[in-house]
Amino acid sequence: MSLTAHQLIGLLVDPGSFVSWDEPVTAEPRDAAYRASLARARERTGIDEAVVTGIGRIGGGQAALIASEFGFLGGSIGVATAERITRAVEQATAARLPLIALPVSGGTRMQEGSAAFLCMLRITAAVQAHRAAGLPYLTYLRNPTMGGVFASWGTLGHLVLAEPEARLGFLGPRVYEELRGVRLPSEVQRAETLAERGLVDAVVAPEELREVLRRSLSVLTRRALPAPPPSPSSAPPATVPPAVAEQPDAWEAVLRTRDPDRPGTRELLRRTTEQLVLLDSPGGRDGALVRALAVLDGQPAVVVGQQRRAGARERPFTAADLRSVRRTARVAEQLGLPLVTVVDTAGAELSAQAELDGVAVEIAHCLTTLLSLRTPVLAVLLGQGSGGGALALLPADRVLAAANAWLAPLPPEGASAIVHRDGSHAPDLARAQGIGAHDLAAVGLVDTVVPELPDAADEPAAFCARLGRAVATALADLTATPTTDRLTARTTRHRRLGDLTLRL
Numbered sequence: 001m002s003l004t005a006h007q008l009i010g011l012l013v014d015p016g017s018f019v020s021w022d023e024p025v026t027a028e029p030r031d032a033a034y035r036a037s038l039a040r041a042r043e044r045t046g047i048d049e050a051v052v053t054g055i056g057r058i059g060g061g062q063a064a065l066i067a068s069e070f071g072f073l074g075g076s077i078g079v080a081t082a083e084r085i086t087r088a089v090e091q092a093t094a095a096r097l098p099l100i101a102l103p104v105s106g107g108t109r110m111q112e113g114s115a116a117f118l119c120m121l122r123i124t125a126a127v128q129a130h131r132a133a134g135l136p137y138l139t140y141l142r143n144p145t146m147g148g149v150f151a152s153w154g155t156l157g158h159l160v161l162a163e164p165e166a167r168l169g170f171l172g173p174r175v176y177e178e179l180r181g182v183r184l185p186s187e188v189q190r191a192e193t194l195a196e197r198g199l200v201d202a203v204v205a206p207e208e209l210r211e212v213l214r215r216s217l218s219v220l221t222r223r224a225l226p227a228p229p230p231s232p233s234s235a236p237p238a239t240v241p242p243a244v245a246e247q248p249d250a251w252e253a254v255l256r257t258r259d260p261d262r263p264g265t266r267e268l269l270r271r272t273t274e275q276l277v278l279l280d281s282p283g284g285r286d287g288a289l290v291r292a293l294a295v296l297d298g299q300p301a302v303v304v305g306q307q308r309r310a311g312a313r314e315r316p317f318t319a320a321d322l323r324s325v326r327r328t329a330r331v332a333e334q335l336g337l338p339l340v341t342v343v344d345t346a347g348a349e350l351s352a353q354a355e356l357d358g359v360a361v362e363i364a365h366c367l368t369t370l371l372s373l374r375t376p377v378l379a380v381l382l383g384q385g386s387g388g389g390a391l392a393l394l395p396a397d398r399v400l401a402a403a404n405a406w407l408a409p410l411p412p413e414g415a416s417a418i419v420h421r422d423g424s425h426a427p428d429l430a431r432a433q434g435i436g437a438h439d440l441a442a443v444g445l446v447d448t449v450v451p452e453l454p455d456a457a458d459e460p461a462a463f464c465a466r467l468g469r470a471v472a473t474a475l476a477d478l479t480a481t482p483t484t485d486r487l488t489a490r491t492t493r494h495r496r497l498g499d500l501t502l503r504l
Contacts, residue, residue, distance in 0.1 A: 002143065003206060004045070005052040005067035008102055012065070012210045013056030020054040021064075021088055025080045034111045041072045050074075050081050050105070053088035055097065059214035061221060064092035067102040068142070068149075075105035077149060078112045082119030085153070089126035098136040098217055103154045106172065107147020120152040127153050134336045136220040140209060141168050141191065141200070155199075158331045159216060159279070161209070162191035162200045198282040198324040201291070215277045219293040220335055222300040247438040248454070251427035253404040254412060254435075257344075257383035261457035263464055265290045265305035265342045265382065271461060272296060272468025282324055288315035288345065291328050297472030299479070301378075302332035305342025306393065308384055316349035317389040322362035325393065326369045329377075338376035338475055341393040346411065348389030363388040370395035371494065376478035376486060380471060381405040381437065381446065394445070397490050398474050401437035401446040402456065402467065408435040444497045448474070 003011065009018055025048045029035055042048055050072035055064050066088050068075040077085075092099040108117045131137055139157035141150070143166035151170050162168060169189035176184040187193050194200040204212050248256075256262065269276055275295035281287045292303040304325050308315055325341075332339040348359050370377055370393070379396035385407035394407070408415065412426035412435075419429065440446040450470050456463040478486065 002070060002104065004071060005047070005069040005102070008142075008206065009052065009054075009056065009065055009067050011206060012100075012213065013058055014060065018054055018056035018065070020052070021091060022049075022053055022084060025049050025084075027080060029111070031111065037073065037111070045069055045071045047072060049084055050076060050078070051084055053084055055095075058100075058210065058217060061214075061217055062097055063213075063217065064088060064095070064097045064099045065102065066099070068104045070104045070142075073109065075103070075149075076107060076109035076116075077105060077119060077123075078109040078116045079119055081109070082116070082123055085123050086119075086126045089123070089130055093126070093130045093133055093135060096133070096135060098138070098221060099130055100213060101137070101139045101153060101157065102142065103139065103145050103149050104142035105145055105147070105149040105154075107149055117148060120148040124152045124156065127156050131156070131158070131334050134334065136217065136335060138213065138216065140204070141166055143167055143191075146170070146172050157201075158220070158335060159201050160199070161202050161204050161212065162195070164191060164203050164205055166191040168194055168200070195280040196282060196287075198280075198289075198320050198327070201279040203280065212277065215275060216293055219275055219277060219295055219300045220337070222295060247436060248404055250406065250430040250433075250436045250439075251412070252454075253406055253437075254384075254430055256404045256455045256457075257406065259455060259457045261460075262383060263456055263460045265307050265344060267460065268342065268382065268464050268467060269294060269303065269305075271464035272471070274298075275300075282318060282320035286315075287321065288317045289321040289324055290342070291324065294340075296468060296475065299338070299472050299475040301338045301340045301475060302328060302335070303340045303342065304328045304393070305340075305380075305382070306345040306389075308344045308346055315345075316351075316354075317345050317347065318349045319354060319357035319359040319362045322348075322359065322366050322389075322392060325366055326362075329369050329373055333373050333375045336375060338378060338479055339370075339373065340378050340380065340471065340475070341370070341396065342380045342382050343385050343390045343393045343405075343407075344381075344383040345386060345389045346384055347386040348392075360388070363392045366392035367395055371490075374483060374487065376475070376481075377490075378471065378474050378478060380467070381407060381440070382467075385435075386411050395494065397478055397486055397493070398447050399440075399445055400448050400450055400467070400470050400474060401440060402450050402463075403437055403452045404456065405437050406430075406435040407440055407445070408433060444493065 052067045138159045141162040145154050167189050173184045191203050273294040277293040279291040281289035290305045290307050294303050377396040379394050379399045381401035412430040413423040415429045416423045416425040437449045450467050452463050453459045
């Protein structure tokens with residue numbers, strides 16, 4: 001049986017910390033049958049409307065909560081319900097509190113018609129003002145969350161979490177069957193299906209939700225530490241300027257980045273972060289994208305990175321992945337957190353379906369989104385950097401690169417096929433095209449090359465530690481730079497990319 005609003009709140013907040021914000025509902029509808037329905041709902045649930053609001057502590061930190069009650073007329077939203085929700089959002093904004101919404105609803109209350117339906121605009125405007133204030137808004141979609149609730153405040157969270165097996169969607173199954181004459185396949189509106197398509201950030205069981213919220217809020221409400229003064233203990237001693245670091249052979253570097261034992265984005269995050277919340281991505285945990293909230297050496301950040309392999313299987317980077325990158329970037333901007341992108345891909349998906357999905361258009365939109373983002377952007381070239389799928393994550397204020405990392409329009413074998421009509425010249429083209437980390441530093445893309453042994457797979461812990469220190473140091477420096485200065489420098493940086501004659 002589903003949890004009631006009060007049961008769920010009790011599961012989430014520290015014991016005894018919840019304080020209700022709800023004021024009694026005094027208005028009564030004219031229709032006698034509707035009044036009777038409301039009276040029965042109140043008697044059955046012990047509350048006077050389909051939502052409970054208030055403030056509580058989660059792991060010691062304060063947060064505002066809005067929890068729907070499905071037992072009250074299916075959690076439907078009437079005018080009084082909407083007013084209670086709106087006031088709670090406004091109160092959270094005024095108090096500068098993070099806001100957690102826990103909807104479960106069949107949608108708009110049919111007995112109130114268009115008046116109730118239009119209240120979705122009222123709630124959405126309040127939520128948008130909360131987000132515009134740079135305050136976290138997290139939603140947990142319960143079973144079911146449908147109609148106008150799903151299409152407005154339910155899915156506007158900076159993080160959109162969902163209950164396992166929850167039915168989530170715009171059109172109710174009975175309405176769909178009546179309109180179309182066939183049943184809507186149940187899997188279409190399942191939480192897990194939406195997570196696979198990047199529409200839900202994580203599927204979380206109710207008993208695990210408190211810990212996910214606690215860790216998420218610890219990142220989203222954390223302020224960056226000031227940049228540490230240079231010292232032997234704080235500066236990453238193994239990070240050396242590109243000009244003096246040893247440059248690997250380009251073809252050998254390509255082969256090393258394809259080693260299945262080389263640390264990828266997930267391993268890098270697990271080894272280097274002091275706080276980590278991994279989110280679902282298109283394709284789930286087997287997809288080509290990693291999204292996370294993280295704290296690295298005191299620096300909070302939103303992370304989006306490519307995970308190129310699942311065992312020995314390459315992971316194609318899809319149009320859905322690129323849409324998820326853009327959404328994640330906008331979340332970072334709204335919350336005032338730096339964005340870290342991690343590039344490690346054999347390339348975007350190459351298929352007829354990818355063309356129909358608009359993968360090229362999504363690459364273009366990713367480029368413009370990152371270039372215009374007001375929040376600091378740090379890119380990490382971790383390994384393979386093949387084609388537009390890699391380029392899409394590289395617009396940044398600063399770029400770090402592992403010593404064996406590389407970037408090319410195509411894999412060397414593909415370039416060889418174009419130039420020589422076979423793949424046998426791939427090693428020579430890799431060396432001639434200037435694809436290595438040091439070559440990329442020479443043309444203005446890479447700012448710091450992080451050294452590694454001939455193969456990072458031989459030293460995963462030490463390699464990740466060096467890279468993690470470099471990331472934390474760069475984040476501290478970027479967040480300490482005034483926004484106007486940083487954006488001006490970003491414009492200059494990208495104007496000069498690729499031109500050796502413009503290097504100082």
